[in-house]
Amino acid sequence: MRDYEVVYIFDSAIPEERVAEKLERYHGLLTGKHGGEITAVDQWGRKQLAYPIKKKTSGFYVVVQFRSEAEPLPEFERALKLDDELLRFLLVLHEGEPTAPMSIATREPRAPGEDDEED
Numbered sequence: 001m002r003d004y005e006v007v008y009i010f011d012s013a014i015p016e017e018r019v020a021e022k023l024e025r026y027h028g029l030l031t032g033k034h035g036g037e038i039t040a041v042d043q044w045g046r047k048q049l050a051y052p053i054k055k056k057t058s059g060f061y062v063v064v065q066f067r068s069e070a071e072p073l074p075e076f077e078r079a080l081k082l083d084d085e086l087l088r089f090l091l092v093l094h095e096g097e098p099t100a101p102m103s104i105a106t107r108e109p110r111a112p113g114e115d116d117e118e119d
Contacts, residue, residue: 001036001067003094008080009059009087012046019043019060022083027064029076036068053087065094 010019023041030036044061053059073091080089 001069003039003065003067004073004091005063005065005094006089006091008062008064008089009049009053010062011054011056011085011087012058012060013056014060014085016060018085019062022085023062023064026076026079027066029079030066030068030072032072034069034072036066036072038064038066040065049087056087059087 008023010022027038031038040063042063044063046058047061048058049056077091080086080091
């Protein structure tokens with residue numbers, strides 16, 4: 001099992017209930033028979049996009065961290081690509097801080113000098 005993080009940008013015109021339904025369906029692909037688990041869900045809400053995507057200027061952002069085997073990921077990505085109401089998504093391997101069941105946006109910022117980079 002490895003840690004992953006996915007950022008979804010949904011069309012801001014769809015209601016939040018529909019976003020919740022979509023997330024439940026997507027996460028079912030990860031947690032179903034493959035035994036993955038969702039470790040954190042952070043809904044950022046409607047935000048202005050930096051540039052228009054599919055002629056939309058705002059989107060509904062959701063950031064999710066999860067643990068999963070690699071086996072269900074191709075089907076998960078396929079389902080995301082087929083959704084017309086999902087403007088963009090980014091799925092990455094989460095190798096940084098361990099996931100925690102708290103808001104990703106409200107974590108304490110790193111103190112100066114805590115960066116992993118050396119001068």
